[in-house]
Amino acid sequence: xxxxxxxxxxxxxxxxxxxxxxxxxxxxxxxxxxxxxxxxxxxxxxxxxxxxxxxxxxxxxxxxxxxxxxxxxxxxxxxxxxxxxxxxxxxxxxxxxxxxxxxxxxxxxxxxxxxxxxxxxxxxxxxxxxxxxxxxxxxxxxxxxxxxxxxxxxxxxxxxxxxxxxxxxxxxxxxxxxxxxxxxxxxxxxxxxxxxxxxxxxxxxxxxxxxxxxxxxxxxxxxxxxxxxxxxxxxxxxxxxxxxxxxxxxxxxxxxxxxxxxxxxxxxxxxxxxxxxxxxxxxxxxxxxxxxxxxxxxxxxxxxxxxxxxxxxxxxxxxxxxxxxxxxxxxxxxxxxxxxxxxxxxxxxxxxxxxxxxxxxxxxxxxxxxxxxxxxxxxxxxxxxxxxxxxxxxx
Ligand code: FAD
Ligand code: DHB
Numbered sequence: 483x484x485x486x487x488x489x490x491x492x493x494x495x496x497x498x499x500x501x502x503x504x505x506x507x508x509x510x511x512x513x514x515x516x517x518x519x520x521x522x523x524x525x526x527x528x529x530x531x532x533x534x535x536x537x538x539x540x541x542x543x544x545x546x547x548x549x550x551x552x553x554x555x556x557x558x559x560x561x562x563x564x565x566x567x568x569x570x571x572x573x574x575x576x577x578x579x580x581x582x583x584x585x586x587x588x589x590x591x592x593x594x595x596x597x598x599x600x601x602x603x604x605x606x607x608x609x610x611x612x613x614x615x616x617x618x619x620x621x622x623x624x625x626x627x628x629x630x631x632x633x634x635x636x637x638x639x640x641x642x643x644x645x646x647x648x649x650x651x652x653x654x655x656x657x658x659x660x661x662x663x664x665x666x667x668x669x670x671x672x673x674x675x676x677x678x679x680x681x682x683x684x685x686x687x688x689x690x691x692x693x694x695x696x697x698x699x700x701x702x703x704x705x706x707x708x709x710x711x712x713x714x715x716x717x718x719x720x721x722x723x724x725x726x727x728x729x730x731x732x733x734x735x736x737x738x739x740x741x742x743x744x745x746x747x748x749x750x751x752x753x754x755x756x757x758x759x760x761x762x763x764x765x766x767x768x769x770x771x772x773x774x775x776x777x778x779x780x781x782x783x784x785x786x787x788x789x790x791x792x793x794x795x796x797x798x799x800x801x802x803x804x805x806x807x808x809x810x811x812x813x814x815x816x817x818x819x820x821x822x823x824x825x826x827x828x829x830x831x832x833x834x835x836x837x838x839x840x841x842x843x844x845x846x847x848x849x850x851x852x853x854x855x856x857x858x859x860x861x862x863x864x865x866x867x868x869x870x871x872x873x874x875x876x877x
Pocket of ligand 2: 526527528529682693695696703776777778779780
């Protein structure tokens, strides 16, 4: 088999890349380790930046998102027992975010890709990439029935996330890894209840950070800061709600609306960036090249901007026979990635309780939140990062 671009991974990065390439007349094959039902069921992120929403619409995948997604024009920062609102739309000239679950984005992208003749091979086992330095790289994989396949391509896109094979296939010493571990994780729940708030609440408390998010009028998503080694089994529903109530209480006695909890997960938190995002004919996009802590909701959105940048670079190669943008792919993507890495690190540092922190540290964080929410300049800086910074294309 032969294709122009071989894509490893059917997450947001791989699916978006495949579809944008298709719209530009470039063919690709997507190889996905898991089954379709599995990739459509994983509960992950839920906040789409304005640019990601616009991209979904431009490529014809935004219909259900526009119907079922919730447009949020502001967020609430809760600290010191009070709420301060960041008016995203007012501070950014009308931009906002959309609450729409990642697995719904995945479902919509798979549907539109298959409806337009896309080739997505689910349950592809033992995927491996070869001859990345040569003119014709290869991808090999095994089908469920054991048959081995080889795909010859012009380029390979490594969109296989943090546990993928693409990045580890690059010879040692060719990539520089920058990493930061955080001494806490997030305990996430899904529950059957009406929304507790019209907008997301990012709450800083001495007992730890809490995020009140939502998925729909009757499903709510909430997280609380926990130890990175926290065990789901140690947290009964009652204990979870008591912790949320304690951390979310305001001076006027705010309490979350409780309901049946039907999902509990612990996620670790780290920042990681790999540079450059290219080795020979292999281009890395999304979580295979970088990881951010979830505060600020950048992971999925960075996967989308990487796909957009890589798709334009490949299009310029095939349509104009010009490889300048491909050569600049890593630099263009990394400018945005490092800014999002800074933003998520900053939001994380401002909102969480660090082990061993004293009253001085806590009061500095309160002062920073007070400043960020009261100074229009500081609030604008938060808002423009939250709704998503532009991709900086070369002149
Ligand atoms: P992925 O979505 O990871 O997709 C990679 C795909 O490649 C997967 O389908 C995988 O099965 C496939 N794959 C892997 N290895 C192979 C292989 N060897 N062969 C073939 N296919 C392979 N971000 C936020 O912004 N907010 C959040 O609240 C948030 N919550 C998260 C919760 C969890 C539990 C996790 C894991 C991540 C969360 N993230 C969150 C991060 C966000 O979901 C990711 O940044 C986003 O999924 C990145 O997209 P991607 O396409 O790069 O990678
Ligand atoms: C969600 C996740 C985030 O990381 C965030 O900053 C906001 C919302 C969510 O899953 O809803």
